Amino acid sequence: MNEGGQDRLGFKIEARGFNFFYGERQALKDISFAVPGNTLQVIMGPTGSGKTTFLRALNRLNDLVPRIRTAGELLIDGHNVYARGTDVARLRSRVGMVFALPTPLPLSIFDNVAYGPRCRGVKGSELKDRVEHALKQAAIWDEVADRLNDSAAALSGGQQQRLALARVLAMRPEIILLDEPTSGLDPLSTLRIEEALRELVSDYTIILVTHNPLQAARIGGNVAFFYLGELVENGPAGELFTNPRDRRTEDYITGKFG
16 A cells, blocks of 8 residues: 555545445445545435445445455555455554444543554653644544543533544544544534534545535535435535536435435
């Protein structure tokens, strides 16, 4: 892999005719699109459209599911992540993921963020600095700076989700994947996470999955619409929401199904 780089066409992530199967069931059908580095790509669609499958394919979390298989290519920095010999542990260190439900470790706020770097041998002042920087990037530092030794379980749901983001950031990935990260949060917590992502895009390539067209429109950037395992269309949010090319996209964003 080109560590920390992009392929020669400038794409950090690219799917080329990518198909994904759970046994006999095909979850993704001939997906092809590219994500440049340092951009925020939204994947939008209803439940069962293949959004999460695509996201988990990027860091091969789907490997944990029996009887999966793929066809086509899914590339990061021009390297097929399903190629024989891929270092999956290294891949997952480069591609961090935030899930829909935050699951803090039964540790302090500080130790939740420090856990990953500490496992890699980071310690002392470097560890302290990394935790503080990650909490600031996740827009939660001001709320927890004076209680880092408190249990993370005492945080609100929105704070726990930003803590989950800080845990990913502390590992210094290149790509951040977020799977419905605000689905269970109040509007204010949702806004804080969206604002944090807009700041982070200058340093990371971000893919956010959502079933909410309003959120996709708010975040902007490029939006891909997935439906029944297919990529229906992908383009700038302003164009997709004002002049969708496919009737299915128009029906979804106007609430005719979802």
